[in-house]
Amino acid sequence: MVNLPSEQITINLGPQHPSTHGVFRLRVTLDGEVITDVEPIFGYLHRGTEKLAEERTYTQIVTLTDRLDYTSSMINNQAYVLAVEKLAGVTVPPRGQYLRVLTAELQRIASHLMGVGFFLQDLGASGTPLMYCFRERERILDLFEMLCGARVTVSYMRPGGVFQEPPPEFWPAVRHLLDTTPDAIAELERLISENEIVLARTKGVGVLTKEKAIDSAVSGPNLRASGVAWDLRKADPYDVYADMDFAVPVGSNGDSYDRFLVRVMEVHQSIRIAEQCYRDMPGGPVRSELPFFFRPPPGDAYAHVEASKGELGFYLVSDGGIAPYRCKIRSPSFINLTVLAEMLIGWKVADLMVIFGSLDVNMGEVDR
Amino acid sequence: MPYGLGIAKGMMVTLRNLVRKPVTVQYPEQRVAQHHRFRGEDFVWYEERCTGCASCAKYCPQGIIKIVTAPSGEMTQEGEKYKLEVFDIEIARCMFCGLCVEACPYDALHMGSGFERARPRQSDLVITVDELKASAKKPSTWFRPQLQDRGYDPFQPGDDVSWQDAGREKSVAPTYEEMLQRWVQGR
């Protein structure tokens, strides 16, 4: 075969690029359009959250966790307060636990919708699926605004429960949301999930094998799309997930399409969980009273939750003071991103965006 | 799914959405309904209720509230009430977490509902004590369930909350149908 050696070119995708989901830079070496080498460079969004946490009280840190993965702040709140409660030995009243699960599942829907929407945007759909996803996400954010006055940086949960009883109009609004969202998701699926172009672009593209996923500690929907039935809500239930009846979608190919589909199906399961929370919502207080400044006994605690991107863990060390001695965040996006470079080699530039988009990483969480 | 039927399905979905009512609104003329729990920026502060304890400044994660007090000699149930000489909220760094409001033991500081305080210079983004005294008394009901229970609405004109009413009392809640009408169908 006549092998024409062509000049390889190196291009910088990002930090300012339309589809790098924040400020992320990929130094890509191309042979024609085929990727031969990738060097991910991140840190553009580094805010020193872990260090900042050492100088904040346990309650104040809640506001920092909002800003980790800003598309799923409720779940970040939950992971953090669970760690604090473990550290301080606080119990949460059942209504508080149910409210946490309800809001976390709503947030998971919102986050997955955003992930799916931007994934399709990266495929080149000129904004339409993204707009439909955002339309549904906005309705969830409206609920969060009712709950806690903010749409994205919620700071809703507190060590010992949630910050306050929801306003009375929250409940009819949740009912309405749970009634209408499944139809909207079904419409989105009709729009895109059997579209031949989407299939051609995503099926078999960026396969992450089961072994590779486990070896690289990939978690969340990306892991489940590779065929591993691992969900912390099942494997290590926290709050009231043990009482919830839901299934876990598990893919078989581990390609971009499976990752996309797992997210869509998880939305349906989240609606199922939220239904149960709405139905079984107990009465009583939402928060066990804790002083604003409290001193957990010296020791350490690790709590992890199934965040929308994967396993989000908080490791807190207390020296008996009002602020943690050390706060380590195991952020799922960062660890999911480690497999990216390897997955990209041999694919085309157009596939780069598909694979990157299908991993659904959030730069706020990667750089912390 | 061969034969391009998937594409046809998608085309039908977009066609149906073409005749749907748009979900966006044209901002300055139309606005989406804001919930009265909204954590906005124009803080509402009741001088009469404030004792100058500086809990808000202490609880602020960003440390952006600056308080200078002087003894006033006026005594309350708990102790002496201090006179506020400086109460600066540096709103440029504020992240509207509302912890200061949550911390206030006398219900003196409330969140506002505004979000339009864009300024050309960062130094303009400071709320001073004079501004706080002069501002409209339309607090957000965030962490102030007593305001919400009496059916108070910060977006109605002329429904200011006096300092006596900002305290914690109970009142009648709206019915389910009213809430459904206002917060689901009305949005």
Next chain:
Amino acid sequence: MTEGIAGSGIFTAIWWALAVLTVACAVLVVRLQDLVKAAMALIGSFLGIAALFVMLNAEFLAIVQVLVYAGAVSILLIFGIMMIRDTQRGSPPNNLAVPAGLLSAAMLGIIVFVVLDTRWDLLGDAALTAAVAEGAEGVYSDSPPAIGSLLLREFILPLEAAALLLTATLVGAIALVRGDR
């Protein structure tokens, strides 16, 4: 109505301007060092030829010139150029200029001779066969069908030979780059 312009001096002036432009572009193709710019000059030359065809009432040839030469051939050339690393100085002067010039001059001489020697009054030429004469008449009034029927009736053998040659080239090219699969 065409007589209003076709016979006038301005028509000739435009014709000459286009001719000069075409030749100038052709000279630039040879003289420019930058390969991409040379390719651009080549496209300009092709377009000039197309414009000349239009002025000669040969729209079909003109558009084929644009489609095949200005479009496809030049694009293929550009593809080739993109594989060369140093396009800025890709066409250095060399000592073949003198023999090339001589050869070109000889070619020019032959063409001028042929042009002068040919009887351009085709319709009055008795030596032509009746079919070709009829076709040639058609070329003036409605060229595409006339060219088509000429190609497929009178000149079918040369056409098929050319087609065979091109097919063989294509197969050969595929065989060259196909590899061991």
Next chain:
Amino acid sequence: MESPFDRNGLFSGLYGFFADLTPESFAWLAYLLAGVVVVFIVINGVMLLTAFETYMERRVLGRFQTRLGPNRVGPFGLLQPFADVFKLLIKEDLRPAMADRLTFFLAPVLMVAAILLVAAVVPFGPNTFLADLNIGVLFIVGIPTIATVAMFLGGWGSGNRFALLGAARAVAMLISYEVPMIVSLAGVLLLAGSMSLVDVVEAQRLPFIVLQPLGFFVFLVAASAEMNRSPFDLMEAESELTAGFHTEFSGIRFGLLQLAEFGELVIISAVLAVIFVSGWQNPFVSPDYAQWLPGQLWFLLKLVFFLLLFTWIRATLPRMRVDQVMAFAWKALFPLAIINTLVTAVLVVAWPEPEYGQLWIMAAINWAVAIACLVLFSRFLERHRERPTASVQLVEIPAEAS
């Protein structure tokens, strides 16, 4: 010999007007003046249509996405295109240091020129066209290639690697899609018996979309690839190449590129209206009957219909990958176009002078062939036989007690 201008009513009138004003020996001046005026009218008409199209596309795309779309400038935002042009005019005209000055300057101009040149042969109505070239159909396919060359020059001359990738894609797509585009029109030419667009319109006793469904499909797809529309907008794929070949263009150069792009959309829609839905004629009845509307209005209606169709496609479909686009051209569109040509040729030989009823028989045969071919080819190209959503299963896991 008949001049291409002869059947142009407006031109004839203007020529007569100017000829009366000028002395006999200056007939060529009257000819030129009349030509310049007519060309001026057509160019500005096309530009206005393009401006309206950008507004309509943004508005309709907004509604497809349940947004409002531009509505601030003027009533219903109708003046938005003019505001855009004004903004682009007053913006700084940046040229990157690495850019090649000549090509960077030439690319937008060449692209707009090529697109406007196509407008020369489009019949906008009965006796409303610039020129009735006897090779009009070939002209509308051939001239846009110059626009693609301009795209390449712009992308290469920018000295930007994204732009270069976009340019390389543009060039590759040009070579692939030119072929099915031309071949798909062969059936139409066989039926019309002429390459003149006016003759093509007048030959349509039945709209050719009824007689040539396969040709219409292939031409629609190839044309949207040729003019860089979704789902084939690879050369400016914003999620991959930021803006492809026009990444580095700013100010009015960018404006010109956009103008050329939307202008091409308008022109191609016009061509589709002319070739496949009988141009200025009433498409619903045979042209022997009365037209309800003036021809120009019929034409405009059909043009807007195709513009909306392209907007609809853009609103729905994601982008294809570059190798898939190439494979699609060569493995699907090209054979389909050839089949269409062969079938039509046989039909034309069978009924050289078809009556109205025989036209319907031809249409029925062509539709049968079209559907059979589309089904066959989609099965042939389809790689995933099973239902695609079956790859993800719901797994019920009993919760472990913690």
